[in-house]
């Protein structure tokens with residue numbers, strides 16, 4: 444299992460979500476945060492070393508099976524890329540284990556994409 448951690452422009456969140464919905468993904472967490480990359484949040488026409496600015500970004504975390512890595516990353520990039528500096532970054536780390544609290548399922552079972560939608564709907568009706 445891998446954790447795909449993508450830092451993107453906040454205004455690109457919707458585009459990334461749309462791409463990912465088409466591909467399919469087991470779940471995600473979204474965090475609003477601030478950060479800077481190698482330009483230190485400076486605008487290109489400001490004097491170098493003036494000061495460091497933190498720019499608003501959104502972090503998306505998705506834990507996926509190794510075999511889904513490529514398509515999910517592709518989806519994130521295609522939704523988030525403008526070609527300008529500050530488009531963001533993707534970090535990939537190994538995840539040791541996962542547990543679905545409701546069922547006790549572990550590992551890849553716990554992040555399975557097959558959601559019992561019919562059951563979900565039934566549950567909501569109650």
Ligand SMILES: Nc1ncnc2c1ncn2[C@@H]1O[C@H](COP(=O)(O)OP(=O)(O)OP(=O)(O)O)[C@@H](O)[C@H]1O
Pocket residue numbers: 450477478479480481482498500527528529530531532
């Ligand atoms: N090395 C890093 N470690 C942790 N977070 C980072 C790192 N680099 C970038 N980030 C995060 O990603 C956000 C976007 O970075 P950014 O896209 O500006 O990267 P960059 O390396 O400067 O690339 P570019 O030259 O395309 O701007 C930053 O605001 C920060 O939150």
Ligand SMILES: [Mg+2]
Pocket residue numbers: 479480481482483528529530
């Ligand atoms: Mg940058």
